[in-house]
Amino acid sequence: MGKDSKHDDPEYKARSAALRLLARREHSRQELSLKLRQRQIEQPLIDQVLDEYEEEGWLDDYRFADVYSRQRMDAGYGPVRITAELQQRGVYFRPASLEEKSDADWVRAAAELREKRFGLTRLSDDLDEKLRQARFLARRGFSSAQVERALQLDDAEQLWGGDEL
Secondary structure, eight states: OOHHHHHHOHHHHHHHHHHHHHHHSOOOHHHHHHHHHHTTOOHHHHHHHHHHHHHHTSOOHHHHHHHHHHHHHHTTOOHHHHHHHHHHTTOOSOOHHHHTSOHHHHHHHHHHHHHHHHOOOOOTTOHHHHHHHHHHHHHTTOOHHHHHHHHHOOSHHHHHHOSOO
């Protein structure tokens, strides 16, 4: 079999494309399937290749979800948004990295993001500013309860001081 005939083989094309994509970064099964369909590969062949890659451990939705959620947490996103983004990628469970964080951890993350973006000024007198900051944190994927608690903090001592979150 010559080099040219390998590139015409649909199975070779599917396997090599999937492997190249997985070499760059983790993918969910749904993401990889979509990318292979965009390369004009037939769905039964995609399913066969992805099943084999899952058996080999090269494709793993649990590993993908954990890596993805950690990256998004490091980028300052909250649990609501991360969960929604995972569902868009075909992952319908919460990875351990999300389950490990308590509500107080999420409030602390929201408060740190707020401090970095706006500072921890007292907001009780400025409703417009409070709403602006609340919208920002909500867009980042924090729950309304987490946003409200993060907005109540008005100095770094409260943020770093202890368990009153």
